[in-house]
Amino acid sequence: MLEMKHVTVETVDIKKPILKDFSLSIQEGEIHAIMGPNGAGKSTLSKVIFKNPNYEIKQGEITLFDQDLKALQTEQIARMGAFLVLQDPPVIEGVSTSDFMREALYEKTKERVNLYSFVKEIEKDCQKLSLKEELLHQSINQGLSGGERKKNELLQLLLLKPKLIVLDELDSGLDVDSLKQVCKVFNDYLKEYPSTSVLIITHYSRILEYIHPDFVHKMVDGKIVQTGTIHLAKEIEKEGYQINEHTKEQSHE
Amino acid sequence: MNKIKRKEKGNGIKKIHLKERQKDCIQLLNEENFQIEIELEKESLLEISQYSKNASGRIQIYLKGEDSKIEYHYNTVNQTENKLKVEVFHESPKTESRLFLHGWNQEEQALSFLVNVYIPKGMHGSVAQQENRIYNEKKGKALIEPTLFIDEFDVEASHSSFTGPFEETSKFYLKTRGLEEDQINHLLLEGFLEGKELTEEEKFHFFQKRKEG
Numbered sequence: 001m002l003e004m005k006h007v008t009v010e011t012v013d014i015k016k017p018i019l020k021d022f023s024l025s026i027q028e029g030e031i032h033a034i035m036g037p038n039g040a041g042k043s044t045l046s047k048v049i050f051k052n053p054n055y056e057i058k059q060g061e062i063t064l065f066d067q068d069l070k071a072l073q074t075e076q077i078a079r080m081g082a083f084l085v086l087q088d089p090p091v092i093e094g095v096s097t098s099d100f101m102r103e104a105l106y107e108k109t110k111e112r113v114n115l116y117s118f119v120k121e122i123e124k125d126c127q128k129l130s131l132k133e134e135l136l137h138q139s140i141n142q143g144l145s146g147g148e149r150k151k152n153e154l155l156q157l158l159l160l161k162p163k164l165i166v167l168d169e170l171d172s173g174l175d176v177d178s179l180k181q182v183c184k185v186f187n188d189y190l191k192e193y194p195s196t197s198v199l200i201i202t203h204y205s206r207i208l209e210y211i212h213p214d215f216v217h218k219m220v221d222g223k224i225v226q227t228g229t230i231h232l233a234k235e236i237e238k239e240g241y242q243i244n245e246h247t248k249e250q251s252h253e
Numbered sequence: 254m255n256k257i258k259r260k261e262k263g264n265g266i267k268k269i270h271l272k273e274r275q276k277d278c279i280q281l282l283n284e285e286n287f288q289i290e291i292e293l294e295k296e297s298l299l300e301i302s303q304y305s306k307n308a309s310g311r312i313q314i315y316l317k318g319e320d321s322k323i324e325y326h327y328n329t330v331n332q333t334e335n336k337l338k339v340e341v342f343h344e345s346p347k348t349e350s351r352l353f354l355h356g357w358n359q360e361e362q363a364l365s366f367l368v369n370v371y372i373p374k375g376m377h378g379s380v381a382q383q384e385n386r387i388y389n390e391k392k393g394k395a396l397i398e399p400t401l402f403i404d405e406f407d408v409e410a411s412h413s414s415f416t417g418p419f420e421e422t423s424k425f426y427l428k429t430r431g432l433e434e435d436q437i438n439h440l441l442l443e444g445f446l447e448g449k450e451l452t453e454e455e456k457f458h459f460f461q462k463r464k465e466g
């Protein structure tokens with residue numbers, strides 16, 4: 001599904017290296033979690049997978065759905081079935097959520113749906129996430145709280161039915177009850193489409209209590225320094241991200 | 254905005270005068286240079302949305318009567334060099350002007366918005382608001398110059414300006430949902446230029462890029 005081999009990435013503007021010899025392999029139906037401290041390069045990783053123009057892949061190989069990422073553009077990656085839940089979804093003034101979602105849906109199905117049928121179709125998903133339908137007629141994310149924006153991301157996910165999902169700090173902005181609710185909706189989706197692959201990016205292990213990963217990776221300074229199971233997440237929760245003797249030599253300086 | 258009451262050609266010289274307590278909501282469409290003079294009497298309310306293509310213009314607004322109010326949405330698509338000059342004269346207390354000037358500068362040309370708002374002493378309780386934006390698609394010149402001449406304490410004045418290309422984060426976000434550059438520009442522009450109020454035909458005409466040759 002996603003294969004990254006010895007990938008080095010730097011920013012286009014100031015040539016700052018962020019991912020350093022980074023490798024990761026995600027198979028169909030697997031759930032991976034990456035945990036790392038602020039600035040480790042987690043959001044960068046998610047954007048690199050979606051070919052954000054601010055980053056350049058200097059070394060290594062990335063294949064996504066068995067295709068070389070080099071030859072793909074962001075919108076193609078999305079159309080092949082990858083979905084990114086952003087850490088901070090932006091406000092886009094003047095573009096209504098429904099117009100944009102209908103356009104996205106059209107790209108997937110090549111069928112136009114009118115506003116009425118669209119709202120009818122999405123009503124249930126709004127209810128599941130306790131989102132007011134008015135949001136569909138407003139500008140994208142305008143006037144929404146951090147948590148509501150994350151729910152709006154989930155709403156789009158349910159509509160587009162992706163095969164590979166990257167969640168960048170899904171839990172940020174969500175209160176305890178909302179997190180439970182959103183994770184339930186997410187798990188229901190995985191139950192319905194069990195071949196979906198997931199990459200969860202997070203600082204805290206809290207979300208992993210609800211969405212159970214098959215693998216947990218610890219990421220420090222642009223690379224994965226340790227891989228394990230949920231026990232690793234618990235260990236990190238207890239001890240923080242300080243690099244232990246074992247991994248010290250691989251870290252910088 | 255309220256419901257548009259009438260549509261008019263905006264070309265050439267035009268005078269609009271609202272009597273006491275009159276309310277009006279007008280849509281103007283123009284592709285030639287224009288000059289508009291507006292006079293508002295007491296407690297009148299005027300809402301204008303103007304769609305302008307490749308045109309320069311001058312707008313003079315006289316808020317003559319107490320409690321008179323204007324809301325002006327100016328949306329322009331620019332492929333040649335153009336300039337808009339707006340002057341607002343708050344001539345009575347409790348008068349309100351709200352200007353929303355949005356331009357899409359498509360080519361490497363110059364587009365400028367010059368806005369002067371005058372609120373002399375004694376015009377207490379007045380409101381002057383401006384939100385001016387130019388999206389500069391290529392490397393054209395975009396200039397916004399708002400000047401407030403305010404001699405009265407008790408007024409509420411605000412302005413915001415923006416010139417530049419569409420934000421990369423917005424574009425990236427829409428691309429991660431499978432939309433292409435062209436679709437994205439179309440959506441962003443339609444929103445930016447308040448294109449929803451136009452008919453399909455007008456929209457096509459207004460947003461269509463000039464064909465070469």
Ligand SMILES: Nc1ncnc2c1ncn2[C@@H]1O[C@H](COP(=O)(O)OP(=O)(O)OP(=O)(O)O)[C@@H](O)[C@H]1O
Nearest residue numbers: 011016018036037038039040041042043044045054
């Ligand atoms: N476009 C950019 N230009 C310059 N520096 C950048 C750019 N993008 C990221 N960085 C830097 O790279 C480092 C990693 O950023 P990134 O956002 O990937 O971290 P993160 O692991 O997601 O952190 P957090 O946990 O706080 O979300 C940071 O030091 C950041 O300042």
Ligand SMILES: [Mg+2]
Nearest residue numbers: 042043044087
């Ligand atoms: Mg981050």
